[in-house]
Amino acid sequence: xxxxxxxxDRVFSLAEDPFTAVxxxxxxxxxxxxxxxxxxxxxxxxxxxxxxxxxxxxxxxEDVEALAYDLPQIAVVALAFPKFGxxxxxxxxxxxxxxxxxxxxxxxxxxxxxxxAGFMVRCGFDAFEPADGSTVEVWEAxxxxxxxxxxxxxxxxxxAYAERGE
Amino acid sequence: xxxxxxxxxxxxxxxxxxxxxQVVRRLAGELNEEQFKPLxxxxxxxxxxxxYMLRIAIPYGAVNPTQLRKLAWISRTYDKxxxxxxxxxxxxxxxxxxxxxxxxLEHLAQVDMHALQTSGNCIRxxxxxxxxxxxxxxxxxxxxxxxxxxxxxxxHPEFSWLPRKFKIAVTASPKDRTAAKTHDIGLHLKRARDGxxxxxxxxxxxxxxxxxxxxxxxxxxxxxxxxxxxxAILRVYNRHGxxxxxxxxxxxxxxAALGRDExxxxxxxxWEKSGTASDLPDTELARIxxxxxxxxxxxxxxVSEALEAARAKTxxxxxxxxxxLKPHKVAGYTIVEVSLKxxxxxxxxxxxxxxxxVADLAERYGQDDIRVTHEQNLxxxxxxxxDAPAVWAALNAAGxxxxxxxxxxxxxxxxxxxxxxxxxxxxxxxxxxxxQKFADPDLAEKVGELKVKISGCINACGHHHVGHxxxxxxxxxxxxxxxxxxxxxxxxxxxxxTALGPALPYNRVAEAVDTLVETYLRERHDGERFxxxxxxxxxxxxxxxxxxxxx
Ligand code: SF4
Numbered sequence: 051x052x053x054x055x056x057x058x059d060r061v062f063s064l065a066e067d068p069f070t071a072v073x074x075x076x077x078x079x080x081x082x083x084x085x086x087x088x089x090x091x092x093x094x095x096x097x098x099x100x101x102x103x104x105x106x107x108x109x110x111x112e113d114v115e116a117l118a119y120d121l122p123q124i125a126v127v128a129l130a131f132p133k134f135g136x137x138x139x140x141x142x143x144x145x146x147x148x149x150x151x152x153x154x155x156x157x158x159x160x161x162x163x164x165x166x167a168g169f170m171v172r173c174g175f176d177a178f179e180p181a182d183g184s185t186v187e188v189w190e191a192x193x194x195x196x197x198x199x200x201x202x203x204x205x206x207x208x209x210a211y212a213e214r215g216e
Numbered sequence: 217x218x219x220x221x222x223x224x225x226x227x228x229x230x231x232x233x234x235x236x237x238q239v240v241r242r243l244a245g246e247l248n249e250e251q252f253k254p255l256x257x258x259x260x261x262x263x264x265x266x267x268y269m270l271r272i273a274i275p276y277g278a279v280n281p282t283q284l285r286k287l288a289w290i291s292r293t294y295d296k297x298x299x300x301x302x303x304x305x306x307x308x309x310x311x312x313x314x315x316x317x318x319x320x321l322e323h324l325a326q327v328d329m330h331a332l333q334t335s336g337n338c339i340r341x342x343x344x345x346x347x348x349x350x351x352x353x354x355x356x357x358x359x360x361x362x363x364x365x366x367x368x369x370x371x372h373p374e375f376s377w378l379p380r381k382f383k384i385a386v387t388a389s390p391k392d393r394t395a396a397k398t399h400d401i402g403l404h405l406k407r408a409r410d411g412x413x414x415x416x417x418x419x420x421x422x423x424x425x426x427x428x429x430x431x432x433x434x435x436x437x438x439x440x441x442x443x444x445x446x447x448a449i450l451r452v453y454n455r456h457g458x459x460x461x462x463x464x465x466x467x468x469x470x471x472a473a474l475g476r477d478e479x480x481x482x483x484x485x486x487w488e489k490s491g492t493a494s495d496l497p498d499t500e501l502a503r504i505x506x507x508x509x510x511x512x513x514x515x516x517x518x519v520s521e522a523l524e525a526a527r528a529k530t531x532x533x534x535x536x537x538x539x540x541l542k543p544h545k546v547a548g549y550t551i552v553e554v555s556l557k558x559x560x561x562x563x564x565x566x567x568x569x570x571x572x573x574v575a576d577l578a579e580r581y582g583q584d585d586i587r588v589t590h591e592q593n594l595x596x597x598x599x600x601x602x603d604a605p606a607v608w609a610a611l612n613a614a615g616x617x618x619x620x621x622x623x624x625x626x627x628x629x630x631x632x633x634x635x636x637x638x639x640x641x642x643x644x645x646x647x648x649x650x651x652q653k654f655a656d657p658d659l660a661e662k663v664g665e666l667k668v669k670i671s672g673c674i675n676a677c678g679h680h681h682v683g684h685x686x687x688x689x690x691x692x693x694x695x696x697x698x699x700x701x702x703x704x705x706x707x708x709x710x711x712x713x714t715a716l717g718p719a720l721p722y723n724r725v726a727e728a729v730d731t732l733v734e735t736y737l738r739e740r741h742d743g744e745r746f747x748x749x750x751x752x753x754x755x756x757x758x759x760x761x762x763x764x765x766x767x
Contacts, residue, residue: 113455135254135337137377141454144374149489165255172373196230198223200367202493210223210367211500 055189056155057176060206062190065177069105069126071159078102084128087112090120098123107159110138114145121152126177131160140173147174147204164192172203217280217585218363218507220328227370228325231332235259236318243315258338260306260331261317265637268312270320271334276344276362276386277305277588281575284586286327288571294320299571301556301564303628303679304341304383305588306334310635332370337378337465339369339450343385345393346587349508350597352545353389356405356413357508361442362386364496364504368443375450379457380465382450395590395706397421397430398682400467401449406436413439419449419479420471423676427712428468433480440501444494448487452479511583511598516548520601526608532619535657536608539619550601552582554594554611555618555626559651562644563629564592573614581607591628591667593621624666624733625651628679632672632689633696639672641689641696641722646670649726654733663733666746667705682706684747685729686713696722702732702758703750717759728762735761 054067069082074089078097084105085093097104105126106117117124127146129139139158146152157177158170164184171193180189202209208216220228235255242252256262260271272287279287287307291299294316295309302308312320324330334341344362348354365384369375375382385394388405396402402418414436421430437445449467458464471479527534542551554574557563566574574594578586581603587595594616599607611617620626627650630636632643647670654660669683673690680686686701697719704713720728733746735758740749750758 135377136459137337137375137454138459140374140377141451148493166377168371169373169376195234196227196371198227198230199373200227200370201372203373210227211496213223214221214503215497215499 052179052181053184053186055178055180055184055186057171057178057193062186062193064186068103071107071128082125084126087116090124091116094120094123105155105157108139108142110136110142114142114150118150121146121150121154124154126155126157127152128157128159129175131158131162131166134161134163134166136161140169143170143173143175144204164188167193168195171205172199172201172207174204217278218359218504224328224367225325228328228330228332231259231330232318232321232325235321239314239318254336256317257335258333259317259321260334261312261314262335263637264310264635266635267310268314268317269635270309270312270317270331271302272307272309272324272329272331273334273341274305274307274329274588275366276342276348276359277346277590278344278348278359279586279588280584281579281586283327283329284571284575284578286323286329288568288575290320290323291571292568298565298567300562300631301566301588301592301594303590303592303630303677304334305343305346305590306341307588308631310631335381337380337382338376339372339378339382339384341383342366342369343383343394343399343590345387345389346589346595347393347542347551347597348388348587349510349585350544350549350551351389352543353391354405355407356388356439357505358386358388358403358405359508360501360505361403361405361415361439363507364443364501365446368446368496372450375447375454378450378454379459380462380467382453382467384446390708392706392708392710393589395679395682395710397708397710398423398427398679398706399430401446402430403442405439408436415439415442417445417449419483420468420476421710422466422468423679423681424466425463425674425676426468427676427681428472429710429712430468431471431476433471433476433483440498441492441495443496444490444492445483445487447494448483448490451486451490452482456482511585513546513549513598514600516546516600516602518547520548520604522602523604526605530605532612533605533608535661536612536617536619537604539621539623539661540617541604544598548601550599550604552596552599552604552607552611553589553621554596554616555620556593556616557620557626557651558615558618559625559655560648561615563627563647566594570614570616573610573616577607577610591626593626619657620660622665622667623660624654624663624668624729625660627651627668627670628683629670630672630678632670632678636672636677638675639689640691641672641698643670643672643678643687643689646687646689646698646722646725650729653726653730663737664745666733668729669704679706680704681712682710683713684745684750685732687725687729690719692719698722698725700725700728700732700762702755703747705747709747714755716755717763720762731761732758 082103418430671678701713
């Protein structure tokens with residue numbers, strides 16, 4: 051079982067992951083599932099009506115706008131990092147939070163390393179599957195490494211210019 | 217000059233603590249080189265041919281005497297007693313030990329300096345006109361905006377993992393000293409008819425394998441909307457820039473693929489949707505602007521008797537004054553160009569002692585202000601004409617008064633095969649050979665403005681595409697060859713150079729430049745620079761002359 055870390059009210063904690071990631075060829079198990087965008091578009095409605103809680107995994111080249119009208123029914127949007135250096139999911143996360151008003155879970159999956167923690171939190175991610183063996187403590191320390199940030203962000207911390215204005 | 221407040225300082229302290237932890241993990245074997253590489257690069261640490269190289273950021277090229285002395289001290293303590301100023305106005309130290317790097321960063325942080333984002337696929341050190349605050353040409357101080365960009369681009373949450381590196385330049389003068397059109401984004405401050413400030417925004421310039429001059433995507437962006445507009449550009453790029461091929465990942469390729477108009481309309485659409493949330497509040501802009509409030513200048517006569525007397529008495533000073541003193545916006549003051557291009561030296565190199573000399577002069581005569589130019593020289597932007605002879609004498613004693621600004625021996629060259637793991641060929645010694653050919657200062661002045669730029673490989677760190685004469689090192693069956701281009705320019709009249717003909721072997725390059733210059737002197741009309749003559753005649757007479765003996 052990979053480590054699964056949740057951020058709620060600025061507190062990081064180790065959590066049980068209620069969702070099962072299901073491949074496109076796999077049969078749907080009972081319970082909550084995370085499926086691809088393609089599968090969601092084909093089978094999403096059916097799964098929801100059967101009572102599954104459904105999350106959607108977006109690959110880094112897939113546009114989050116594709117989910118716009120379905121977001122209220124989606125419990126998790128899992129944004130994939132195929133490689134540590136692929137930064138598209140940061141934009142996807144921000145668009146989910148800021149433009150599409152998504153309130154559900156935004157989860158980082160794939161090549162997720164502690165060095166990205168601060169960036170992720172500030173773009174609105176609130177669930178993490180670290181691939182580098184990070185414990186909650188390590189993850190939290192990495193996310194809070196910097197006392198200040200120069201830009202506005204989605205984690206509720208004031209930007210430097212706002213701190214200065216106080 | 218902008219002074220770091222508690223927030224800026226704590227930010228740097230946190231960064232240096234983070235890096236120290238990463239180096240400890242690396243030295244303890246917890247991180248392997250592959251994992252460590254992207255982390256060290258974010259802190260400017262490269263592994264080169266012989267050692268680690270640390271690239272220290274000098275945001276918009278502005279440095280004060282305390283900082284320059286610290287750089288001198290670091291280069292003496294942790295390196296071989298010199299540093300190399302680059303075309304991105306950074307300082308590179310080429311002989312660093314990994315274990316020392318955290319200490320160096322901590323020393324830098326003490327004087328508000330760092331190596332943040334001098335490498336990696338992120339927004340790099342921003343550049344601005346080295347004459348900012350000193351030239352009468354500018355319509356506003358570009359440093360205000362460059363500082364706003366420095367802060368905004370530092371660990372940006374969304375735009376720190378881009379397809380490729382990203383460079384921004386800000387200029388506010390019709391004469392462009394930043395090579396804005398060769399940047400991913402070039403910003404040119406303008407004033408509208410109603411007096412309001414704005415930017416002409418140029419996107420998608422770049423050199424390297426595929427040189428592009430940046431097209432204008434917006435004629436006038438109201439200045440207070442700068443950051444939200446930059447975010448719109450970066451967002452379109454972050455989403456749609458290519459990530460499958462490192463050679464096609466720069467924004468220039470996206471702009472060229474979509475076409476300027478389509479790219480611009482995608483940016484505008486994104487910008488409209490995102491609103492003003494990312495723009496800096498006026499209070500913060502005012503705070504930054506306050507840091508660049510005009511200096512206090514004395515009321516002085518336009519003509520300095522002391523300077524005129526020195527000019528009459530000392531021909532060497534007169535020559536320096538002709539070439540290295542530039543007009544200042546205030547009567548009785550001048551901008552002094554400090555040449556890091558002594559004949560036979562490595563372009564852009566400065567010894568620790570030389571850095572200290574410049575720091576002292578800035579303190580004594582120059583209002584504590586020093587600039588680094590993308591042409592790899594230093595500038596003392598605010599010197600009284602009366603003091604120019606004394607400044608010259610001190611520079612001259614330190615080997616910093618070569619009177620060759622913009623002349624043929626004021627060459628840009630990348631480190632090339634002497635240091636760089638990617639190089640095909642030497643660049644430094646080619647520069648030295650050319651400078652030797654034109655060591656006679658009368659000849660160099662007679663030739664006039666001529667920008668020679670040399671890169672050791674197609675990555676074009678020496679900006680060869682935009683040299684009036686560009687020289688590119690290529691590898692032919694293991695031997696160093698050089699491809700010459702003519703007619704490039706990185707300034708307001710930006711253009712990519714035209715290939716002259718087949719590549720030449722190492723020992724023919726300086727001679728070929730000599731031939732090109734002779735051809736120009738023969739062909740030129742009154743008042744024409746090399747570039748003007750070339751643009752009028754085309755490549756034919758130059759090509760004929762250089763390849764005559766080969767036929
Ligand atoms: S142009 Fe090539 S050789 Fe020169 S510094 Fe850049 S990568 Fe190295």
